[in-house]
Amino acid sequence: MKDISKIFYFGLLISLSNCGIGEWDVELYQQRIPNSSKVIYEYDAWGGRDSHTSGIVLMDSIEKFKVNSSRKLPISYFSALPNKNRIKSIELKKAVNNDEITLDKIDSKKLNNSGIDIVVDYYEKYSGYSNAACLLNKYEFESFKETNDSLFIYGLDEKFGKNLKDKNSVSFQKGNIKLITDENGKIFRVVIKELFKDNATKFKYKKGTAEITEKITDSPVICFRVYYFLPKKEIYESEFSDYGIYKRVK
Numbered sequence: 001m002k003d004i005s006k007i008f009y010f011g012l013l014i015s016l017s018n019c020g021i022g023e024w025d026v027e028l029y030q031q032r033i034p035n036s037s038k039v040i041y042e043y044d045a046w047g048g049r050d051s052h053t054s055g056i057v058l059m060d061s062i063e064k065f066k067v068n069s070s071r072k073l074p075i076s077y078f079s080a081l082p083n084k085n086r087i088k089s090i091e092l093k094k095a096v097n098n099d100e101i102t103l104d105k106i107d108s109k110k111l112n113n114s115g116i117d118i119v120v121d122y123y124e125k126y127s128g129y130s131n132a133a134c135l136l137n138k139y140e141f142e143s144f145k146e147t148n149d150s151l152f153i154y155g156l157d158e159k160f161g162k163n164l165k166d167k168n169s170v171s172f173q174k175g176n177i178k179l180i181t182d183e184n185g186k187i188f189r190v191v192i193k194e195l196f197k198d199n200a201t202k203f204k205y206k207k208g209t210a211e212i213t214e215k216i217t218d219s220p221v222i223c224f225r226v227y228y229f230l231p232k233k234e235i236y237e238s239e240f241s242d243y244g245i246y247k248r249v250k
Helices: 002-021
Strands: 027-031 038-046 052-060 088-092 108-115 117-127 136-141 141-147 150-154 157-160 169-173 177-180 187-205 212-231 246-248
Touching: 088 212, 117 212, 150 187
Parallel strands: 088 117, 136 212, 177 246
Antiparallel strands: 027 038, 027 246, 038 052, 108 117, 136 157, 141 150, 150 169, 177 187, 187 212
8 A cells, every 4th residue: 555655646746747846947037126125037937748837926136036936926017117115017808808898997906025015907908900010020220228217229120010110219118128138148139018008990800811891990909019129239238227127047
Protein backbone atom coordinates (compact mmCIF):
# COMPACT_ATOMS: atom_id res chain seq x y z
CA MET A 1 0.00 0.00 0.00
CA LYS A 2 2.86 2.36 0.84
CA ASP A 3 4.52 1.58 -2.50
CA ILE A 4 1.28 2.41 -4.32
CA SER A 5 1.04 5.70 -2.42
CA LYS A 6 4.61 6.58 -3.34
CA ILE A 7 3.96 5.81 -7.00
CA PHE A 8 0.81 7.97 -6.94
CA TYR A 9 2.62 10.86 -5.25
CA PHE A 10 5.53 10.69 -7.70
CA GLY A 11 3.12 10.62 -10.62
CA LEU A 12 1.26 13.62 -9.20
CA LEU A 13 4.48 15.63 -8.98
CA ILE A 14 5.30 14.83 -12.60
CA SER A 15 1.80 15.82 -13.64
CA LEU A 16 1.97 19.14 -11.79
CA SER A 17 5.34 19.90 -13.32
CA ASN A 18 4.07 19.11 -16.82
CA CYS A 19 1.08 21.38 -16.24
CA GLY A 20 3.38 24.30 -15.67
CA ILE A 21 3.29 24.39 -11.87
CA GLY A 22 6.99 23.56 -11.83
CA GLU A 23 9.35 25.41 -14.18
CA TRP A 24 8.21 28.35 -16.29
CA ASP A 25 9.79 30.03 -19.28
CA VAL A 26 9.15 33.69 -18.44
CA GLU A 27 9.41 36.94 -20.37
CA LEU A 28 9.50 39.58 -17.65
CA TYR A 29 9.42 43.38 -17.97
CA GLN A 30 9.62 45.95 -15.20
CA GLN A 31 8.83 49.64 -14.74
CA ARG A 32 9.56 51.59 -11.60
CA ILE A 33 7.24 53.95 -9.72
CA PRO A 34 8.70 57.41 -8.94
CA ASN A 35 9.73 57.95 -5.29
CA SER A 36 8.75 54.40 -4.35
CA SER A 37 10.41 51.04 -3.73
CA LYS A 38 7.51 49.38 -5.57
CA VAL A 39 7.81 48.09 -9.12
CA ILE A 40 5.31 46.94 -11.73
CA TYR A 41 5.96 43.72 -13.63
CA GLU A 42 4.38 42.68 -16.91
CA TYR A 43 4.95 39.02 -17.72
CA ASP A 44 4.27 36.21 -20.17
CA ALA A 45 5.00 32.70 -18.92
CA TRP A 46 4.86 29.31 -20.62
CA GLY A 47 4.87 26.01 -18.76
CA GLY A 48 4.38 22.33 -19.52
CA ARG A 49 1.63 21.02 -21.80
CA ASP A 50 1.46 24.40 -23.55
CA SER A 51 0.15 26.14 -20.42
CA HIS A 52 0.38 29.93 -20.60
CA THR A 53 -0.30 32.79 -18.23
CA SER A 54 0.31 36.53 -18.44
CA GLY A 55 -0.53 39.66 -16.53
CA ILE A 56 0.57 42.65 -14.48
CA VAL A 57 1.71 42.50 -10.84
CA LEU A 58 2.76 45.09 -8.26
CA MET A 59 5.56 44.16 -5.86
CA ASP A 60 8.32 45.58 -3.71
CA SER A 61 11.61 45.77 -5.57
CA ILE A 62 13.34 43.53 -2.99
CA GLU A 63 10.84 40.70 -3.57
CA LYS A 64 11.57 38.00 -6.11
CA PHE A 65 9.01 37.56 -8.86
CA LYS A 66 7.45 34.09 -9.02
CA VAL A 67 4.72 33.13 -11.47
CA ASN A 68 2.64 31.10 -9.03
CA SER A 69 3.03 33.25 -5.93
CA SER A 70 2.66 36.72 -7.47
CA ARG A 71 -0.86 38.14 -7.31
CA LYS A 72 -2.03 39.29 -10.73
CA LEU A 73 -3.86 42.62 -10.94
CA PRO A 74 -7.18 42.76 -12.86
CA ILE A 75 -5.90 45.44 -15.25
CA SER A 76 -4.50 45.73 -18.77
CA TYR A 77 -3.98 49.48 -19.21
CA PHE A 78 -2.86 52.45 -17.11
CA SER A 79 -5.10 55.48 -17.61
CA ALA A 80 -2.57 57.68 -15.78
CA LEU A 81 1.11 57.34 -14.95
CA PRO A 82 1.35 55.17 -11.79
CA ASN A 83 2.57 56.99 -8.67
CA LYS A 84 3.41 55.98 -5.10
CA ASN A 85 -0.09 56.76 -3.81
CA ARG A 86 -2.45 55.73 -6.56
CA ILE A 87 -2.73 53.69 -9.73
CA LYS A 88 -5.56 54.47 -12.14
CA SER A 89 -6.22 51.67 -14.59
CA ILE A 90 -8.61 50.17 -17.11
CA GLU A 91 -9.73 46.65 -17.92
CA LEU A 92 -11.76 45.78 -21.01
CA LYS A 93 -14.36 43.03 -20.93
CA LYS A 94 -15.79 41.34 -23.99
CA ALA A 95 -19.04 43.03 -24.97
CA VAL A 96 -22.19 40.99 -24.57
CA ASN A 97 -23.55 42.69 -27.70
CA ASN A 98 -21.29 44.78 -29.96
CA ASP A 99 -24.30 46.82 -31.09
CA GLU A 100 -25.19 47.92 -27.58
CA ILE A 101 -21.92 49.06 -26.00
CA THR A 102 -21.55 52.63 -24.72
CA LEU A 103 -18.59 54.82 -23.87
CA ASP A 104 -19.57 54.72 -20.20
CA LYS A 105 -17.79 52.44 -17.76
CA ILE A 106 -19.79 49.40 -16.70
CA ASP A 107 -18.11 48.99 -13.30
CA SER A 108 -15.39 50.42 -11.08
CA LYS A 109 -13.46 48.76 -8.27
CA LYS A 110 -10.97 49.92 -5.67
CA LEU A 111 -8.31 47.76 -4.05
CA ASN A 112 -5.07 48.20 -2.16
CA ASN A 113 -1.89 46.39 -3.04
CA SER A 114 1.49 46.94 -1.36
CA GLY A 115 0.15 50.12 0.25
CA ILE A 116 -0.92 51.69 -3.05
CA ASP A 117 -4.58 52.40 -3.85
CA ILE A 118 -5.62 50.96 -7.21
CA VAL A 119 -8.70 52.09 -9.12
CA VAL A 120 -9.90 49.80 -11.92
CA ASP A 121 -12.51 51.09 -14.37
CA TYR A 122 -14.22 48.46 -16.50
CA TYR A 123 -15.48 49.01 -20.05
CA GLU A 124 -16.96 46.77 -22.72
CA LYS A 125 -14.58 46.05 -25.59
CA TYR A 126 -15.82 46.30 -29.17
CA SER A 127 -14.58 43.28 -31.13
CA GLY A 128 -16.10 43.89 -34.56
CA TYR A 129 -14.95 45.85 -37.61
CA SER A 130 -14.64 49.64 -37.60
CA ASN A 131 -12.55 52.53 -38.89
CA ALA A 132 -11.08 53.00 -35.40
CA ALA A 133 -8.12 50.96 -36.67
CA CYS A 134 -7.55 49.07 -33.43
CA LEU A 135 -4.90 46.94 -35.08
CA LEU A 136 -1.12 46.81 -35.21
CA ASN A 137 0.51 49.96 -36.60
CA LYS A 138 4.21 50.04 -37.47
CA TYR A 139 6.43 53.10 -37.98
CA GLU A 140 10.12 53.93 -38.14
CA PHE A 141 11.34 56.91 -36.12
CA GLU A 142 14.33 59.21 -36.04
CA SER A 143 14.52 60.45 -32.43
CA PHE A 144 12.63 60.78 -29.15
CA LYS A 145 12.27 62.98 -26.07
CA GLU A 146 11.12 61.80 -22.65
CA THR A 147 9.47 63.98 -20.01
CA ASN A 148 8.22 63.06 -16.54
CA ASP A 149 4.89 61.78 -17.86
CA SER A 150 5.17 61.45 -21.66
CA LEU A 151 7.26 60.09 -24.52
CA PHE A 152 7.58 62.15 -27.72
CA ILE A 153 8.60 60.37 -30.94
CA TYR A 154 9.90 62.29 -33.97
CA GLY A 155 10.66 61.70 -37.65
CA LEU A 156 7.97 59.13 -38.38
CA ASP A 157 7.93 56.98 -41.52
CA GLU A 158 4.93 54.71 -42.00
CA LYS A 159 5.51 50.98 -42.55
CA PHE A 160 1.86 50.03 -42.20
CA GLY A 161 -1.14 51.42 -40.36
CA LYS A 162 -3.06 54.64 -40.92
CA ASN A 163 -3.56 56.01 -37.39
CA LEU A 164 -0.67 58.47 -37.65
CA LYS A 165 -1.05 59.29 -41.33
CA ASP A 166 0.74 62.50 -42.38
CA LYS A 167 2.12 63.02 -38.86
CA ASN A 168 5.81 63.67 -38.35
CA SER A 169 5.68 63.33 -34.56
CA VAL A 170 3.47 61.88 -31.83
CA SER A 171 3.37 61.72 -28.03
CA PHE A 172 2.10 59.08 -25.63
CA GLN A 173 1.45 59.03 -21.91
CA LYS A 174 3.98 56.87 -20.08
CA GLY A 175 2.87 53.69 -18.33
CA ASN A 176 1.94 51.58 -21.37
CA ILE A 177 5.31 51.66 -23.13
CA LYS A 178 7.64 48.66 -23.50
CA LEU A 179 11.19 48.45 -24.89
CA ILE A 180 12.11 45.32 -26.87
CA THR A 181 15.89 44.90 -26.88
CA ASP A 182 18.72 42.49 -27.54
CA GLU A 183 21.06 41.17 -24.85
CA ASN A 184 23.14 44.37 -25.00
CA GLY A 185 20.17 46.67 -24.53
CA LYS A 186 19.96 47.82 -28.15
CA ILE A 187 16.35 48.57 -29.02
CA PHE A 188 14.62 46.57 -31.75
CA ARG A 189 11.31 48.34 -31.27
CA VAL A 190 9.29 50.44 -28.87
CA VAL A 191 5.85 48.89 -28.25
CA ILE A 192 3.05 51.22 -27.14
CA LYS A 193 -0.54 50.41 -26.27
CA GLU A 194 -3.14 53.14 -26.73
CA LEU A 195 -6.80 53.13 -25.68
CA PHE A 196 -9.35 54.20 -28.30
CA LYS A 197 -12.62 55.27 -26.68
CA ASP A 198 -14.78 57.32 -29.02
CA ASN A 199 -17.43 57.14 -31.71
CA ALA A 200 -16.44 55.57 -35.03
CA THR A 201 -17.97 53.93 -38.08
CA LYS A 202 -18.75 50.24 -37.67
CA PHE A 203 -19.00 47.75 -40.53
CA LYS A 204 -20.69 44.39 -40.92
CA TYR A 205 -19.68 42.04 -43.72
CA LYS A 206 -21.37 39.22 -45.55
CA LYS A 207 -19.93 36.02 -44.09
CA GLY A 208 -16.82 34.84 -45.90
CA THR A 209 -16.68 37.88 -48.19
CA ALA A 210 -15.49 41.49 -48.28
CA GLU A 211 -19.01 42.71 -49.06
CA ILE A 212 -20.27 45.30 -46.56
CA THR A 213 -23.84 44.56 -45.53
CA GLU A 214 -24.26 47.31 -42.94
CA LYS A 215 -22.53 50.58 -42.08
CA ILE A 216 -23.22 52.28 -38.73
CA THR A 217 -21.81 55.79 -38.34
CA ASP A 218 -21.05 57.67 -35.13
CA SER A 219 -21.26 54.53 -32.99
CA PRO A 220 -19.35 53.83 -29.73
CA VAL A 221 -16.12 51.85 -30.05
CA ILE A 222 -13.68 50.93 -27.26
CA CYS A 223 -10.54 48.95 -28.11
CA PHE A 224 -6.75 48.99 -27.94
CA ARG A 225 -4.37 50.16 -30.63
CA VAL A 226 -0.84 48.76 -30.64
CA TYR A 227 2.11 50.62 -32.15
CA TYR A 228 5.55 49.29 -33.10
CA PHE A 229 8.15 52.05 -33.44
CA LEU A 230 11.41 50.90 -35.04
CA PRO A 231 14.49 53.13 -34.59
CA LYS A 232 16.26 54.25 -37.76
CA LYS A 233 19.57 54.39 -35.87
CA GLU A 234 21.00 52.64 -32.82
CA ILE A 235 19.22 53.51 -29.59
CA TYR A 236 19.77 51.80 -26.24
CA GLU A 237 17.40 51.26 -23.33
CA SER A 238 19.82 53.11 -21.03
CA GLU A 239 18.76 56.32 -22.84
CA PHE A 240 15.29 55.93 -21.31
CA SER A 241 14.34 56.27 -17.65
CA ASP A 242 12.98 53.35 -15.63
CA TYR A 243 9.76 55.21 -14.74
CA GLY A 244 6.59 54.48 -16.68
CA ILE A 245 8.53 52.46 -19.25
CA TYR A 246 8.83 48.66 -19.19
CA LYS A 247 12.34 47.26 -19.57
CA ARG A 248 13.26 43.60 -19.83
CA VAL A 249 14.45 41.93 -16.63
CA LYS A 250 17.63 40.04 -17.47
